[in-house]
Structures are given as C-alpha cells and as structure tokens.
Amino acid sequence: xxxxxxEDVALRAGVSRALVSLVMRGSPKVSEMRRSAVLKxxxxxxxxxxxxxxxxxxxxxxxxxxxxSDLHNAFFAEVVDGIDEVARDQGFDIIINTxxxxxxxxxxxxxxxxxxxxxxxxxxxxxxxATAIGKAAxxxxxxxxxxxxxxxxxxxxxxxxxxxxxLAIDHLVSLGHQRIAHLDGGEGTQAGxxxxxxxxAMEAHGLTPQxxxxxxxxxxxxxxxxxxxxSDSLPTAVLSCNDFxxxxxxxxxxxxxxCVPQDVSVVGYDNTSLAALRHISLTTIDQPRAxxxxxxxxxxxQRVREDRTEPVRHLLNPSLVVRxxxxxxxxxx
Amino acid sequence: xxxxxxEDVALRAGVSRALVSLVMRGSPKVSEMRRSAVLKxxxxxxxxxxxxxxxxxxxxxxxxxxxxSDLHNAFFAEVVDGIDEVARDQGFDIIINTxxxxxxxxxxxxxxxxxxxxxxxxxxxxxxxATAIGKAAxxxxxxxxxxxxxxxxxxxxxxxxxxxxxLAIDHLVSLGHQRIAHLDGGEGTQAGxxxxxxxxAMEAHGLTPQxxxxxxxxxxxxxxxxxxxxSDSLPTAVLSCNDFxxxxxxxxxxxxxxCVPQDVSVVGYDNTSLAALRHISLTTIDQPRAxxxxxxxxxxxQRVREDRTEPVRHLLNPSLVVRxxxxxxxxxx
DNA sequence: TCTATTGGTTGGAGCGCTCCAATGCTGTAG
DNA sequence: CTACAGCATTGGAGCGCTCCAACCAATAGA
Numbered sequence: 001x002x003x004x005x006x007e008d009v010a011l012r013a014g015v016s017r018a019l020v021s022l023v024m025r026g027s028p029k030v031s032e033m034r035r036s037a038v039l040k041x042x043x044x045x046x047x048x049x050x051x052x053x054x055x056x057x058x059x060x061x062x063x064x065x066x067x068x069s070d071l072h073n074a075f076f077a078e079v080v081d082g083i084d085e086v087a088r089d090q091g092f093d094i095i096i097n098t099x100x101x102x103x104x105x106x107x108x109x110x111x112x113x114x115x116x117x118x119x120x121x122x123x124x125x126x127x128x129x130a131t132a133i134g135k136a137a138x139x140x141x142x143x144x145x146x147x148x149x150x151x152x153x154x155x156x157x158x159x160x161x162x163x164x165x166x167l168a169i170d171h172l173v174s175l176g177h178q179r180i181a182h183l184d185g186g187e188g189t190q191a192g193x194x195x196x197x198x199x200x201a202m203e204a205h206g207l208t209p210q211x212x213x214x215x216x217x218x219x220x221x222x223x224x225x226x227x228x229x230x231s232d233s234l235p236t237a238v239l240s241c242n243d244f245x246x247x248x249x250x251x252x253x254x255x256x257x258x259c260v261p262q263d264v265s266v267v268g269y270d271n272t273s274l275a276a277l278r279h280i281s282l283t284t285i286d287q288p289r290a291x292x293x294x295x296x297x298x299x300x301x302q303r304v305r306e307d308r309t310e311p312v313r314h315l316l317n318p319s320l321v322v323r324x325x326x327x328x329x330x331x332x333x
Numbered sequence: 334x335x336x337x338x339x340e341d342v343a344l345r346a347g348v349s350r351a352l353v354s355l356v357m358r359g360s361p362k363v364s365e366m367r368r369s370a371v372l373k374x375x376x377x378x379x380x381x382x383x384x385x386x387x388x389x390x391x392x393x394x395x396x397x398x399x400x401x402s403d404l405h406n407a408f409f410a411e412v413v414d415g416i417d418e419v420a421r422d423q424g425f426d427i428i429i430n431t432x433x434x435x436x437x438x439x440x441x442x443x444x445x446x447x448x449x450x451x452x453x454x455x456x457x458x459x460x461x462x463a464t465a466i467g468k469a470a471x472x473x474x475x476x477x478x479x480x481x482x483x484x485x486x487x488x489x490x491x492x493x494x495x496x497x498x499x500l501a502i503d504h505l506v507s508l509g510h511q512r513i514a515h516l517d518g519g520e521g522t523q524a525g526x527x528x529x530x531x532x533x534a535m536e537a538h539g540l541t542p543q544x545x546x547x548x549x550x551x552x553x554x555x556x557x558x559x560x561x562x563x564s565d566s567l568p569t570a571v572l573s574c575n576d577f578x579x580x581x582x583x584x585x586x587x588x589x590x591x592c593v594p595q596d597v598s599v600v601g602y603d604n605t606s607l608a609a610l611r612h613i614s615l616t617t618i619d620q621p622r623a624x625x626x627x628x629x630x631x632x633x634x635q636r637v638r639e640d641r642t643e644p645v646r647h648l649l650n651p652s653l654v655v656r657x658x659x660x661x662x663x664x665x666x
Numbered sequence: 667t668c669t670a671t672t673g674g675t676t677g678g679a680g681c682g683c684t685c686c687a688a689t690g691c692t693g694t695a696g
Numbered sequence: 697c698t699a700c701a702g703c704a705t706t707g708g709a710g711c712g713c714t715c716c717a718a719c720c721a722a723t724a725g726a
C-alpha cells in the first residue's frame with residue numbers, strides 16, 4: 001500500500017533524485033545510458049510520478065477541471081469526449097465533477113475542483129450564479145459551454161439555437177408544410193433562442209407561428225399533442241424543443257391513430273443517441289457536441305499556455321439531420 | 334491569479350501558520366478569539382486550503398477516484414449519484430475520469446486517477462485486464478461495480494444477472510410462453526450470468542433454451558431478429574441482453590409486419606431511461622443503480638477508515654418492471 | 667513556595683517533487 | 697599544459713501544507 005518515490009528509483013538506478021526527475025519529464029539532456037537505467041528501475045519498482053507533489057513543486061498544473069451539470073444527460077458525454085481529445089493531445093489530464101443539477105451541489109463541486117488547483121476549468125451548462133463564476137475566474141481561466149457570460153475573463157462556447165430552429169422550419173417548408181407548431185421548452189436552457197428562431201423563420205416564410213407551451217420531457221411532448229388534437233388545431237408538422245419531447249409527441253400521435261410522417265411530420269432537437277435508434281429514426285437538429293468540447297479545451301489551453309486575455313465567444317452552427325419522421329404533408333410524395 | 338497561502342492568513346491574523354492549520358481543520362484546541370480572527374482573515378483574503386499540499390503533507394487523502402467506463406451510458410450516472418451521496422456525507426470528494434470504452438484510454442484514466450493518490454478507487458464496469466486492476470489494488474483499496482474479481486483486496490458490487498434472467502423467464506412463462514429465445518450479449522460484461530440464468534430458468538420450466546448470438550446494441554438486436562425470421566425459427570417471446578438490443582429487436586419485428594406484444598413479446602434488461610419512454614414502454618429488468626453506488630462507496634470507506642481487509646462481495650437483487658412489450662402469446666388475452 | 671498539569675500556541679522537519687546554481691567531466695583550442 | 701567550452705549530473709532550497717515536540721502561561725495540587 002505504499003508507493004515508491006523518486007528517491008527510491010534514484011537509489012536503485014544509482015543516480016540522483018534530480019536526474020530521475022529529468023528522465024520523468026523527458027528532458028533531452030540526459031545520457032541514453034542513465035535514461036534507460038532510470039526507466040528500468042522505475043519499471044521494476046512500479047513507480048509513477050506523484051501528480052500533486054509535481055504540481056506543488058512546479059507551481060503549474062497539467063490538469064483541466066470539468067464540471068458537468070448533469071451526468072445523466074448524454075449530451076455532455078460527447079462534449080467531454082471532445083475536451084478529452086484535445087486535452088490528452090496536449091498532455092493534459094482532465095478530472096470531472098458533477099453538479100447534480102442543483103446550485104448547492106454545483107457550488108461544492110466547483111470548490112472541490114478548485115482545491116486541486118487545475119490549470120483551468122470548463123463548466124458545462126452550469127447553474128451556479130454568475131457571481132460565483134466571476135469569482136472563480138479571478139483565480140484561473142474558465143470556459144463556459146452552453147451558457148453565456150459577459151465576464152471578460154471567461155470564454156464561451158454555444159450553439160446558435162435560432163439558426164437551428166430556422167433550419168428545421170426551412171426543411172419543413174421546403175417539403176410543403178404551412179401549418180407548423182412549435183412545442184416550446186419553457187424555462188429550459190436554450191429554449192429561448194429556439195423559440196425565437198422558430199417565430200422568425202415562420203414569419204420570414206409568411207406563415208403564422210403557433211407556439212404550444214411544453215417542456216423538455218417525453219410526457220410533456222405527448223401532452224402538448226393531445227391538447228392540440230382536442231382543440232382541433234393539429235398542424236401538419238411539429239418542431240419539438242428537444243428529442244425527448246419529440247418522441248413523446250410521436251407516441252401521442254400514434255396513440256391517436258395518426259401516422260408519422262404521413263399525417264404529421266415531427267422534428268426534434270439535439271440529435272441524441274435516441275434519435276438515431278432505428279425504432280425512432282427522428283429527423284432532428286444536430287449540435288456539434290464533440291466540437292464544443294474541442295473548442296472549449298482549445299480556448300482554455302490558449303489562456304493557459306499562450307496567455308491570451310481577450311475573451312473568445314464561439315457560436316457554432318447546428319445542422320439538420322433528416323431521418324424518417326418528416327415527409328410532405330398529406331402523405332403525398 | 335495567485336491564491337493566498339496559509340502564511341498570508343497567519344500574517345494577517347497575527348498568529349502562526351500552525352494555528353491557521355488547526356483552525357482550518359476545525360481543531361477544538363483553539364481559543365474562540367483566535368479562531369474568529371483567523372476565519373476573518375481567511376475570508377478577507379479569499380483563502381481556501383490547497384488540497385494537494387494538504388494531502389501531500391498529511392499523507393492521507395479525502396478524495397475518492399471514480400472511473401466510468403462509458404460516460405454515454407446513463408446507467409453509470411445513477412451509480413455515481415449513489416457514490417456521491419455517501420462520499421459527501423462522510424466528507425470525501427470524488428473525482429471522475431472516463432475510460433471511453435477502450436482499454437488503452439481506460440488504462441490512461443486509471444494512471445491519471447492514481448497520480449492524484451486518492452484514498453481509494455471505484456471502477457464502474459472497467460474493461461482493463463484483471464492484472465492491471467490487481468496491480469493498482471496493491472497501492473490502494475479498489476471497489477469494482479458491474480464486474481467481478483477474485484482478487485481478495487478488491488471488493489465488488491454486482492447485480493445477480495442470473496436471477497434477473499430468471500425473473501424475466503418466469504414472467505413470460507406465466508403469461509403462457511413456451512418458445513422463448515435469448516438474444517445473447519456475447520463478450521459483454523454481465524452477459525454470462527444473464528445467459529446462464531436464462532438457460533437455467535428455461536430448463537427449470539422444462540423448456541428448450543434457444544440462445545441467439547447478438548450484442549449490446551440496437552443494430553445487433555435487429556439483426557438477430559431478422560436471422561430468426563429468415564431461419565423460420567421465430568419464438569413467441571424474446572429476452573434481450575439489454576434495453577438497446579430489445580429496442581432494435583422491436584423495430585425489426587415491426588419492420589417485418591409483426592406486432593409487439595401481440596405477435597412477439599420482448600423483455601429488455603437494465604431499465605434505462607429509454608425503456609420508460611412511452612413510445613417504447615419496454616418490459617425490462619431493473620437494477621438498483623443508486624444502491625450500487627452507495628454500497629460501493631461504503632465498502633471503500635470501510636477499507637479506508639476502518640482498515641477492513643477481507644473482501645466484500647455484494648450481489649444485489651434485480652426486479653422486474655412490467656410495461657407494454659409483453660403479453661400472452663398469440664394475442665390472446 | 668515549588669512542582670505538575672492543562673490548554674493554547676509555536677517553530678521546525680518533512681511530504682514528493684521541480685528548479686536552479688553549482689559541480690565534475692570530457693574534449694578541443696590556445 | 698592550461699583554459700574554456702559544453703554537456704551531464706547533482707545537492708539544496710522551497711512549493712503549501714501537516715504533524716510533532718517543545719514551549720508558555722495560568723491554574724491546581726503538594
């Protein structure tokens with residue numbers, strides 16, 4: 001249960017501790033002979049450097065902290081993939097912590113992450129108040145994903161929700177739809193831009209927007225559809241606020257004996273793994289999630305290594321993924 | 334960008350560094366007067382202790398490392414919730430790292446986690462070779478979740494896959510099914526117990542097992558069903574190795590013009606959020622995921638704090654969740 | 667009065683490492 | 697034969713903290 005130290009390796013290899021340190025950091029100014037002797041000794045002892053001691057001594061860190069607001073959401077998993085890719089590439093490790101969707105837990109997670117003195121922090125869709133972020137930003141570089149900020153020490157990476165909604169509407173209109181409702185995400189993150197984009201796109205096409213209040217869940221999507229059917233105002237196409245909502249909408253439509261997409265077309269948003277399931281095969285809007293992660297990590301590393309100080313604001317373009325839930329209205333082809 | 338140290342606080346409060354240390358650790362042997370002076374100075378300076386320096390000096394850690402083999406799988410999110418709950422309760426922080434489903438990345442994640450010298454490690458369904466785990470177990474306590482081990486220094490938390498499969502078969506048999514196939518998970522974790530449980534349950538009912546080779550994906554589930562249809566050996570019910578596989582099976586059945594559950598019943602395994610979607614509404618086997626996490630964290634902390642040395646093997650009981658993909662065979666009701 | 671005892675406080679050593687100035691060593695030029 | 701690079705190597709200081717033995721009143725007991 002006790003790990004060997006640099007001293008142990010040095011002793012075994014018959015060199016000084018400083019030399020072992022040089023070898024471990026891959027310094028070129030070490031003779032091949034010593035290097036191999038040290039590596040051999042380290043191998044035999046099962047030695048690996050103590051990251052904390054290293055960072056303490058060097059007053060630098062090769063760790064990026066990542067706070068994920070909700071681990072249950074696969075959206076973040078792909079962002080983390082992107083972060084991981086870039087970080088690993090540049091010799092950085094990442095440690096993740098989760099905020100569990102509550103500001104209190106998130107605050108604690110932030111504290112915990114900070115106590116490791118990482119080189120920087122990436123916050124995925126955090127819900128903590130802006131002041132807490134601003135305060136942390138005084139201590140280290142911070143990048144926000146899926147949340148905006150005006151603090152100049154903080155970089156942000158977001159998708160353009162308005163454009164995403166526009167893509168969906170353009171697609172539906174090009175299929176021949178005129179009556180297109182939007183099942184709205186209410187207070188949910190990013191619901192605002194999507195709604196605005198929907199309204200703007202409808203008006204640009206000379207059509208009347210029809211916003212139906214709903215939420216980011218499949219139950220809410222089903223409820224919204226039922227209310228549309230009851231009030232006899234079912235359109236020929238629906239843009240849901242996200243994929244879950246869309247799946248709920250689809251099942252409510254099928255329950256009512258309607259066919260998707262022959263009777264009603266449905267478009268989701270987010271392109272979660274759900275949408276790709278052959279059983280669902282949902283037309284949806286894709287956000288470049290891995291790209292979010294890559295950009296976030298790159299932005300952070302620029303601050304860390306290149307001392308950039310002016311803030312970066314990435315606004316990425318979503319894209320349309322056409323699957324089997326959209327077709328021309330009235331079943332015509 | 335430079336954080337104050339204990340020295341700074343001591344200076345400001347007019348006391349020694351050691352006293353500040355005592356206050357920070359909540360020692361009772363500090364006079365009220367000094368304590369408040371120190372806390373005030375710390376507050377004013379925005380001081381918070383440096384976790385790494387602390388752990389280096391004390392040769393102990395209040396951090397638990399968690400390696401999640403696949404962040405995309407919501408299964409793990411709930412386990413992490415359970416871990417987090419217990420750990421936080423006992424004053425431990427957790428740091429998460431992801432293996433990205435590849436042994437190489439997982440190995441790296443393990444290394445990275447170890448370099449922080451946490452008090453212990455929880456590995457969620459790891460795919461690294463047992464030897465790597467055994468080696469790590471020489472350095473710190475390790476708990477494995479959803480993977481078994483014979484190493485005596487390693488604790489394990491698993492669900493009883495055999496029992497889960499039995500529950501599913503009993504349910505189907507009680508509905509009247511006689512011909513029930515198992516879409517097998519192949520090399521996947523936990524596929525073995527589930528297969529064994531299926532075979533044992535079938536034989537216990539005097540029925541002939543029919544194991545179809547498949548995988549943990551929806552595409553594989555669909556493929557398996559198509560092969561059954563082609564070979565004209567489609568049973569009246571199917572037990573899939575997991576929910577994804579089941580969803581693939583369902584869509585292949587529907588593509589073939591068959592109705593679920595009227596023509597064929599389908600049971601999944603895992604009770605992922607997918608299964609609960611009304612559009613899918615899958616009968617499946619639930620594992621107590623948060624309980625996995627709680628037990629794993631408790632087991633680890635017992636090793637850490639109470640020096641337990643004999644291994645613990647938790648085997649939790651899964652339960653059947655009946656939804657809308659199972660019914661009596663032949664559509665009879 | 668002197669010695670124990672106690673509760674509060676302190677300086678110093680040391681955790682495992684990095685960094686730096688200094689050292690030894692070879693080889694080549696003066 | 698000395699001088700001087702140039703390179704490989706080393707000891708020591710120090711990162712921010714904890715831990716421990718020592719210390720210092722102030723009070724209690726003899």
